[in-house]
Amino acid sequence: MNRPPPAKTERASDRWISVTLSVLLHGTVIGLLVYGWWSFRRPPPPPTLAIDATVVDGRTLNGTRTPRPPAPPKPAPVAPPPDADAQRAAEEQKQAELKREQQAAEHKAQEEQAEQQKAQQEAQRKAQEEAKQKAEQDAQRKAEEDAQRRADEEAKRKAQQEAEQQRLAAAKRQAEEAKLNADSAAELQRNLAAEEHLVAVRTGPAMASWIQQITARIQRAWIRPPSARPGIDCTLNVTQVPGGEIVSVKLGSCNGDDAVRESIEAAAYRASPLPPPPDPALFERDLEIHFRPTD
Numbered sequence: 001m002n003r004p005p006p007a008k009t010e011r012a013s014d015r016w017i018s019v020t021l022s023v024l025l026h027g028t029v030i031g032l033l034v035y036g037w038w039s040f041r042r043p044p045p046p047p048t049l050a051i052d053a054t055v056v057d058g059r060t061l062n063g064t065r066t067p068r069p070p071a072p073p074k075p076a077p078v079a080p081p082p083d084a085d086a087q088r089a090a091e092e093q094k095q096a097e098l099k100r101e102q103q104a105a106e107h108k109a110q111e112e113q114a115e116q117q118k119a120q121q122e123a124q125r126k127a128q129e130e131a132k133q134k135a136e137q138d139a140q141r142k143a144e145e146d147a148q149r150r151a152d153e154e155a156k157r158k159a160q161q162e163a164e165q166q167r168l169a170a171a172k173r174q175a176e177e178a179k180l181n182a183d184s185a186a187e188l189q190r191n192l193a194a195e196e197h198l199v200a201v202r203t204g205p206a207m208a209s210w211i212q213q214i215t216a217r218i219q220r221a222w223i224r225p226p227s228a229r230p231g232i233d234c235t236l237n238v239t240q241v242p243g244g245e246i247v248s249v250k251l252g253s254c255n256g257d258d259a260v261r262e263s264i265e266a267a268a269y270r271a272s273p274l275p276p277p278p279d280p281a282l283f284e285r286d287l288e289i290h291f292r293p294t295d
Contacts, residue, residue, distance in 0.1 A: 033093055194281065206277070217275065244274040268289075
């Protein structure tokens with residue numbers, strides 16, 4: 001297999017020679033262009049006027065000398081032909097100017113076209129933004145309308161619920177008031193019946209019999225002190241709880257001495273629990289007992 005020869009490495013001296021030749025070539029071209037432009041721009045030399053005249057001697061005019069024949073006219077100076085290099089440089093310069101003008105015109109047209117495209121893009125962008133803003137505004141307005149509609153429906157529903165709740169509450173309150181009135185009437189009837197029964201029981205013989213049983217029990221529990229004299233008459237205020245247990249004894253008016261008073265209070269505590277009443281309606285927490293022991 002044949003391998004390609006290795007690429008030659010360019011030396012620094014060769015690179016500098018190439019650069020120098022390129023600079024000289026460009027300098028020569030630029031010098032020719034400048035010379036052609038200068039030759040083209042330099043004003044032409046003023047034209048030489050040829051005068052057709054005859055020189056006459058004064059003596060000839062006086063008749064003393066024969067006149068000479070007129071000299072032939074000198075040919076007009078011919079303008080030198082223009083330098084071909086200068087003309088070519090001028091033409092190249094003219095072409096370069098035309099090219100620059102054409103490039104400038106094309107550049108200006110491109111700039112105008114770019115400006116028009118930019119204006120069209122800007123107008124299109126503004127139209128899109130306006131359409132987007134309008135769509136957003138429409139969507140927002142629709143959302144607000146939907147929210148307002150839902151709020152109105154919710155408010156209407158709440159108002160209906162509140163009205164229904166108020167109606168139910170009023171009906172419930174009327175029913176409760178009716179029931180309360182009925183319960184109150186029934187309770188009043190029961191209370192009246194209980195009071196009538198209590199009055200009947202307390203004013204009857206059952207209450208007096210129960211008090212006598214309590215008094216007799218306290219008297220049986222009394223231990224007569226030595227200082228007790230006949231005719232003792234004392235009042236006991238007894239407090240009991242349901243079941244007959246005595247929780248407090250206070251001695252009221254009493255004609256006995258301290259020993260008698262203490263013995264009567266001790267007898268009341270020893271009589272606890274007291275006998276129950278024959279009718280539960282007769283129960284009283286606070287009882288007044290007249291203690292009059294028989295001799």
